[in-house]
Amino acid sequence: MNSFEIVLAMLLAVVASGYLLRLLPLPLPLPLLQIALGVLIAVFFRNGVMLEPDIFFILFLPPLLFLDGWRIPKNDLLRDKGIILAMALGLVVFTVLGAGYMIHWMIPSLPLPVAFALAAVVSPTDPVAVSSIAARSLFPKRLTHILQGESILNDASGLVCFRFAVAAATTGTFSFTSATLAFLWLAAGGIAIGVIVTLLITGAQQWLTRRLDEPVGSSILVNMLLPFGAYMAAEHLHTSGILAAVSAGIVMSHVELSGQTLASTRIKRSAVWDTVQFSLNGVMFVLLGEQLPHILRGAGESIGQGTHMSRWWLAGYALAISTGLIMLRFIWVWGTLRLMMFKQSKSHARVTRLQLRLVLATSLAGARGAITLAGVMTLPLTLPSGDVFPARDLTILLASAIILLSLLAASIGLPRLLGGMYFPDEPAALQAEDRARREAAEAAIAAIGQAQLELMSRSPDPEIYPQAAAYVIGLYQYRLGADSDSDFGEGRSHERDHAEKVLRLAALQAERTTIFQLALHGQLSDDFSRKLVREIDLIEARYH
Structure with missing residues (x-):
């Protein structure tokens, strides 16, 4: 058996191990199962890897x-x-x-x-x-x-x-x-x-x-x-x-x-x-x-x-x-x-x-x-x-x-x-995440207002942007727990959809920048910052 076939067999064993682990009646560490599959490869093919x-x-x-x-x-x-x-x-x-x-x-x-x-x-x-x-x-x-x-x-x-x-x-x-x-x-x-x-x-x-x-x-x-x-x-x-x-x-x-x-x-x-x-x-x-x-x-x-x-x-x-x-x-x-x-x-x-x-x-x-x-x-x-x-x-x-x-x-x-022991979540970490989400939402609202003014100054139909901005801002106000009187769906058009998309992308960029700054200054842990940035990235991917 040549080297390429051995490598391929090992990769297939890695893939199979993930499925076999779910079929076993007893919990078994994944590395142990992978080692067992490696032994089977050695027994079946006999020629080992130097x-x-x-x-x-x-x-x-x-x-x-x-x-x-x-x-x-x-x-x-x-x-x-x-x-x-x-x-x-x-x-x-x-x-x-x-x-x-x-x-x-x-x-x-x-x-x-x-x-x-x-x-x-x-x-x-x-x-x-x-x-x-x-x-x-x-x-x-x-x-x-x-x-x-x-x-x-x-x-x-x-x-x-x-x-x-x-x-x-x-x-x-x-x-x-x-x-x-x-x-x-x-x-x-x-x-x-x-x-x-x-x-x-x-x-x-x-x-x-x-x-x-x-x-x-x-x-x-x-x-x-x-x-x-x-x-x-x-x-x-x-x-x-x-x-x-x-x-x-x-x-x-x-x-x-x-x-x-x-x-x-x-x-x-x-x-x-x-x-x-x-x-x-x-x-x-x-x-x-x-x-x-x-x-x-x-x-x-x-x-x-x-x-x-x-x-x-x-x-x-x-x-x-x-x-x-x-x-x-x-x-x-x-x-x-x-x-x-x-x-x-x-x-x-x-x-x-x-x-x-x-x-x-x-x-x-x-x-x-x-x-x-x-x-x-x-x-x-x-x-x-x-x-x-x-x-x-x-x-x-x-x-x-x-x-x-x-x-x-x-x-x-x-x-x-550790059975029976209870470890509550650390309140400081949860508060840091909540604070980061709030600051990101506030930065997004500010960015929407700024982007609205810039787009209105060079648009042939500037009336669309206040409606779109009100809708997007309403989403963030809802997240912040504030009442919102914005229009959440009436009078939609292709132009307004495009305006909302542009404003939403500006808001997402402001959110992400805020999260990065909080992490950079040590006010948010790396785990939470990666989690929040990934959420923002996935939302942005939908608009593209």
């Missing part, structure tokens, strides 16, 4: 990290930056050290640098898995945003630690000082390159759009190529392509607030990115399933070199490591929250009550997924000396098993752990 680690990394990670950075709520990220950074940076280092030594102690045949590499690659939580699990388990929104922020940032920190561990495994040397300096260069350089590349590309694109109009397909294609450009530029300059892709996504969300993209482009682009995200995540898990038989055979050979000859020890090792990761996460989360409560009591602020069930839920919610899989697949096949990389298949198998166990633990444990 993966080039570098190609695998660049194909899958940049767009996923870019999209995560683009869509994460920035206001919530800044509000809870303390605990998010503690979990995204401190927890990663704590996990690498604790789990690394534990893995090497359990499996002496696994060299310590390789054990650290395994601990590093399983330290990041997966943003897609976290979001889907949080949505199913009815997490409070603020905790969901904290988990999402952690999963975005720990991708970078975990994979950077993984890179250092792999370098130590291949070269046999490690210097803490040089590693610290290299980390600072990787982080600062990667972030800077992501920002610069995004600003340059989007600036050039907006300049061309103002002069030559905007071809929708080309604009979307440039947007999809942007994460690859940022990633490759950073890697070429020996900085972190991971952080470049994430920072490019964050900057892209800020650029969007300029409002210069066409509504039709935003609608189509959102659909394209949703498809890309679903496809890439699905193919990665199907590919994991397709690789499992080969990985299992290689891992059996690696484990045979240790003290335990039975392959059943593999399952025990995976379960022990997964349990250890949950315990390390629980210790860190509990300690971080206790420290925050201590600081609150010292500053005479209102002390938040520590709920043990939520701490346990946060520990279980650290599901691993596509990022762990993509990272572990990049383990080099050989050392610089030409020897085979030590225990590569065993490391990949253990990481794959940890992904499965973390998904199972979260999917099964969280609904039972």
Whole structure:
């Protein structure tokens, strides 16, 4: 079976997984079903895919990290930056050290640098898995945003630690000082390159759009190529392509607030990115399933070199490591929250009550997924000396098993752990959305009046516009809860329909500008701004 047919089979498996999930009598995490379909592909076709680690990394990670950075709520990220950074940076280092030594102690045949590499690659939580699990388990929104922020940032920190561990495994040397300096260069350089590349590309694109109009397909294609450009530029300059892709996504969300993209482009682009995200995540898990038989055979050979000859020890090792990761996460989360409560009591602020069930839920919610899989697949096949990389298949198998166990633990444990708990919506967020809708409606009414005067000054039939304006303004007054005496349907004509269309488009543009300004100044969250702008875009699409 050639490569094209294998890729086609994997894409068909991703499509089928969405339908099969709805046919199953019991709820099953979608990644587990996709892994099972990948195993079936491997069994049926027998010839597996030979993966080039570098190609695998660049194909899958940049767009996923870019999209995560683009869509994460920035206001919530800044509000809870303390605990998010503690979990995204401190927890990663704590996990690498604790789990690394534990893995090497359990499996002496696994060299310590390789054990650290395994601990590093399983330290990041997966943003897609976290979001889907949080949505199913009815997490409070603020905790969901904290988990999402952690999963975005720990991708970078975990994979950077993984890179250092792999370098130590291949070269046999490690210097803490040089590693610290290299980390600072990787982080600062990667972030800077992501920002610069995004600003340059989007600036050039907006300049061309103002002069030559905007071809929708080309604009979307440039947007999809942007994460690859940022990633490759950073890697070429020996900085972190991971952080470049994430920072490019964050900057892209800020650029969007300029409002210069066409509504039709935003609608189509959102659909394209949703498809890309679903496809890439699905193919990665199907590919994991397709690789499992080969990985299992290689891992059996690696484990045979240790003290335990039975392959059943593999399952025990995976379960022990997964349990250890949950315990390390629980210790860190509990300690971080206790420290925050201590600081609150010292500053005479209102002390938040520590709920043990939520701490346990946060520990279980650290599901691993596509990022762990993509990272572990990049383990080099050989050392610089030409020897085979030590225990590569065993490391990949253990990481794959940890992904499965973390998904199972979260999917099964969280609904039972959070059952019966009620988390009301945050009133401040709801008030912000209501205020944004009101301010947008008021801006629309003002824009209608201004557009009416401009159109009347150059129209051969100016009497049409006051009637049309009264009708459109009446719609917004109705939304604001005010009484309206406007004519909602009598005496209509083609000219009046056209006048209403022009005025309504002006009003929608004013609404959208208001939403963008509120989001730009931090008065409205990214989630709500995207939601409101999408509503406006869809209404505008009807008029075109």
